[in-house]
Amino acid sequence: MSLRTIVAFHAHPDDEALLSAGTLARAAAAGHRVVLVLATSGEAGLVGESVLGGDDLGPRREREARASADALGVARLVLLGYGDSGHEDRPAGGWPAGSFCATPVADAAARLGAVLAEEGADVLVADDARGGYGHPDHLQVHRVATAAAASRGIPLLQATIDREFLAGGIELARGMGLEVPEGFVPPDVTHWYTPHDEVTHTVDASTVLAAKRASMAAHATQATGAPDTVRTLAVFLGLPEEIFAVAFCTEWFVSDPSGPAVPDDLVEELFRPSAPAVP
Numbered sequence: 001m002s003l004r005t006i007v008a009f010h011a012h013p014d015d016e017a018l019l020s021a022g023t024l025a026r027a028a029a030a031g032h033r034v035v036l037v038l039a040t041s042g043e044a045g046l047v048g049e050s051v052l053g054g055d056d057l058g059p060r061r062e063r064e065a066r067a068s069a070d071a072l073g074v075a076r077l078v079l080l081g082y083g084d085s086g087h088e089d090r091p092a093g094g095w096p097a098g099s100f101c102a103t104p105v106a107d108a109a110a111r112l113g114a115v116l117a118e119e120g121a122d123v124l125v126a127d128d129a130r131g132g133y134g135h136p137d138h139l140q141v142h143r144v145a146t147a148a149a150a151s152r153g154i155p156l157l158q159a160t161i162d163r164e165f166l167a168g169g170i171e172l173a174r175g176m177g178l179e180v181p182e183g184f185v186p187p188d189v190t191h192w193y194t195p196h197d198e199v200t201h202t203v204d205a206s207t208v209l210a211a212k213r214a215s216m217a218a219h220a221t222q223a224t225g226a227p228d229t230v231r232t233l234a235v236f237l238g239l240p241e242e243i244f245a246v247a248f249c250t251e252w253f254v255s256d257p258s259g260p261a262v263p264d265d266l267v268e269e270l271f272r273p274s275a276p277a278v279p
């Protein structure tokens with residue numbers, strides 16, 4: 001078995017917990033080198049004052065990112081230090097200076113590309129083309145990752161969620177009487193993430209659910225405290241163990257068939273080709 005280097009690139013601390021944590025934990029446990037690169041410190045995230053206790057959110061979320069990285073076995077955490085662009089669409093006056101979205105794609109891709117070169121990365125994992133649920137920083141991650149992977153000639157695996165699985169999960173949660181976070185309502189999800197038929201690879205995370213849960217729990221500011229909102233992470237962390245296992249035992253990826261192929265040994269071991277849809 002050859003040992004590989006896998007770099008994951010996300011916008012904010014906690015994106016890895018939701019999209020790629022199981023994959024990173026499995027790769028690290030198998031002895032591969034796993035590097036996590038975050039574009040921002042997520043300082044525009046929602047949080048309650050009582051949780052912060054006078055701290056600034058950015059440094060607090062950086063510490064949470066380190067705790068998450070440790071839980072997953074990440075060998076190196078790189079914080080690129082761009083400003084969080086916020087979850088709203090582009091403001092009338094343009095993106096805030098220094099924010100990730102205000103940064104030219106080529107500039108950020110050069111910085112990510114330098115990490116990929118330094119690490120001799122074999123594969124880059126990053127957000128999908130819809131930016132998941134459409135956060136501007138997630139869309140920018142996709143653009144930057146696409147450019148950086150192309151410049152290094154390595155495959156990009158876009159971390160996503162099977163849209164039909166997500167819609168079914170929301171239905172199930174409602175049926176169980178669980179509170180569903182605002183925004184998680186059709187027709188929104190019909191534009192989110194990736195239709196089942198477009199998923200190209202899946203990773204079985206069932207053996208590393210404890211690490212994935214620990215990664216989520218590390219992001220305490222995102223699981224507690226913001227007034228008047230149901231926090232997605234809090235809902236997930238509150239799920240009974242057997243429901244958590246069903247919800248989080250799979251991670252989904254999309255690779256570009258015209259790009260470099262994922263190395264065969266990694267396909268064999270980790271990134272399994274997605275089963276075609278039943279007609």
Ligand SMILES: [Zn+2]
Pocket residue numbers: 011012015135138
């Ligand atoms: Zn995010």
